[in-house]
Amino acid sequence: MSGNIEARLAELGVTLGDATAPAANYVPSVQVGDILFVSGQISIENGEMITGKIGADLSVEQGAAAAKVCAINLLAQVKAACGGDLDKLIRVVKLTGFVNSTPDFGDQPKVINGCSDFLVEALGDAGRHSRSAVSAGALPFNVAVEIEGIFQIAE
Structure with a gap:
């Protein structure tokens, strides 16, 4: 199903892929009323993980690009949770971002x-x-x- 949000994504040159399966013992999302809690999405694009520590292996700009990939993956999970209808998304409520960074790195918000x-x-x-936006000494798979994310969706 394609709608207004996916049309806007297409204008931006973005096509959502399939939502990725969990890598461990958890579910990709949980809906409570009109609130959808989406499990952490990692920086993986076209099957390739964006890995490394920001401040050592990657720049702030490369980290921000990896965070954009996470945003796209979050939207793919929302779409899957909404039965393929991304237009059920009402708003983004809250994000918690984890940045694999060196101990002295302080630009997590920029990432x-x-x-x-x-x-x-x-x-x-x-x-x-x-x-x-918080620093992490390490993230799964060195991403x-x-x-x-927490999202409000139409029931």
């Missing part, structure tokens, strides 16, 4: 802006959200970024 900026560009005001 997670890659996700935030994309969601606002794609969704307008519905993409504006509350957020946390650069992992972001989880």
